Amino acid sequence: MKHLKYSLFAVIGLTAGLSLTSVGVVFSQTSNETDRLAGFSSYVEKKMQEWKIPGMAIGVIQNDSVIFLKGFGFRDVDKKLPVTPQTLFGTASISKTFTAATAGILYDEGKLGWNTPIVDYLPDFRMYDEYATFHTNIRDLLSHRTGLSSYSDLMVDVWPHERDEIYKRLRYLKPNLGFREWYQYSNVSFVIAGAIVGKLAGDTWEHFVEKKIFKPLGMTHSNFGLQIENSDDFSYSYKYENGRFVKLPFYTRPAGHPSGGINSSASEMVHWLRLHLNNGQFDKKQVLSPTSLSVIKNPLTFFNYSEEKQWPPTMFASMGWDHQFYSGFHLLSKGGISGFSGYLSFMPQEKIGIIILTNNREALGLTHYLTYSIYDLLLNIKGFSWNKLIDDERPQYEVSSNKSDKKPQAQSEKASYPREKYIGSYEHDAYGKAVVSLENGEMQVKFNTSFIWPLEYCFQSVFKTEYDGATIRFAFSQDTAGNIASLEMEIEGTGFKVVYKRLPDR
Secondary structure (H helix, E strand, C coil): CCCCCCCCCCCCCCCCCCCCCEEECCCCCCCCHHHHHHHHHHHHHHHHHHHHCCCCEEEECCCCEEEECCCCCEECCCEECCCCCCCECCCCHHHHHHHHHHHHHHHCCCCCCCCCCCCHHHHCCCCCCCHHHHCCCCHHHHHHCCCCCCCHHHHHCCCCCCCHHHHHHHHHHCCCCCCCCCCCCCHHHHHHHHHHHHHHCCCHHHHHHHHHHHHHHCCCCEEEHHHHCCCCCCCCEEEECCCEEEEEEEEEEEHHHHCCCCCEEEHHHHHHHHHHCCCCCCHHHCCCCHHHHHHHCCCCEEEEEECCCCCCCCCCCCCCCEEEEECCCCCCCCCCECCCCCEEECCCCCCEEEEEEEHHHHHHHHHHHHHHHHHHHHHHHCCCCHHHHHCCCCCCEEEECCCCCCCCCCCCCCCCCCCCHHHHEECCCCCCEEEEEECCCCEEEEECEEEECEEEEEHHHHHEEEEEEEEEEEEEECCCCCEEEEEEEECCCCCEEEEEEEECCC
16 A cells, blocks of 8 residues: 555454444534534445455544444454444554553653653663663654664564563664664564563553553553453454455564554543543543643654645654644544554544554555544545545455466575575574574474574575565575574565574584
8 A cells, every 4th residue: 555654574464345234322512523424334334345344443532522433344254243332453553652651651750751861760771872872762762763673673573572681682783774863663662662661660561551541541441462352342353365354363472562562442442532632631530641741742753745635744753653734733643553453543632533443454544544534524624535545545355376376496496505504593682593494394494483484495595485575585604614604684675684693503
């Protein structure tokens, strides 16, 4: 999708069309607000069918009143269980808005300063660069300006280190840009922020969120990671393949919860929006101070410019949020994608907030376009047809053939050495271990005992694998004695390269 940036290593969760039911309720402060959304439910159902989306939940608030709250489609396709406003979805990167709030709460408690270097609180905190070590503060981590590339997220997504271990390995993670030089989306920086929050709070990040946010906001069913299956009302994630829905296994990396591990529902995320639209208050309880909320919303890093009429001309990163101007209105938003996808946004001056959650990765674009459509309806903005863009950019699904297009390798195509030469353990200080082995006569690489990729021979000492649409190459190098000394991993078409040194054989 040309307008939206997808994370390379997000776990796939596509989806599909079927006959849709809608379950929910609509509350309204004025009939005018309801009138403007009249017919919107049937429009959503139609677009879900066209985009092949099994389930969706939408919540809209205006002037502290819920004016729209509804579930569409199915949370369990096989059992035909409907989505309700209470259905739990994975929120993916929307979780980052909660991590920013935990930092704000620590500021309110006098435990964290926005501009104070992290090393002042945690003497063992180290970045790769000495200057960054003594100047990195919580603002840098939460606004994607540390210099760490998106591919540093492999520490979380592929190599399942514990959060504290990621925090300690940060010193070995070489950035690809200078400190505060430019915006680069980074999940690992939020994982580190979560580790810091836990250390300063004397608790885990998860417990801190439960105690300081979920409980005061009445978010009694929201939880983390695989806890989603403990609920009586949760959605599976799906992809659409060969004309049918395929249920996906739940994917989680507990260390990554501060960057993308919260599960929640439309009905409870509406509470989260109310807090942001009421200066940190919820039901007369001050959960987050107005000062902290203002600092969190403040734009820090520019990252996008567009001349297209329908899009905000410029976008900035706030802490955990994206800050933009839409048709002259301040708009803060955050999208999330994993096996699920969703979009959370609010206009502070207009007192409008919208949450859209889905159980399909391919729905991310649709959640954006539907959100802008709702703002247009409520604010009577005219002049652009989101419907056309929705139609133009809906996913084009193909039916795969059972015949393989892969040509058998010629007998003459052999690696530089017998494959046994490559077998062994390799290590990188930041990413950990990679073990190359032979299984059933085929080479594979296993990372930290849990993540396995098959290796297909290319030429000489180069192999490759395909993962989430990317080609990843592995090149083995030898020392002057002719022994295999290292393994270089490169993601094709990117600047990401990392070298693993071979460990002595036992």
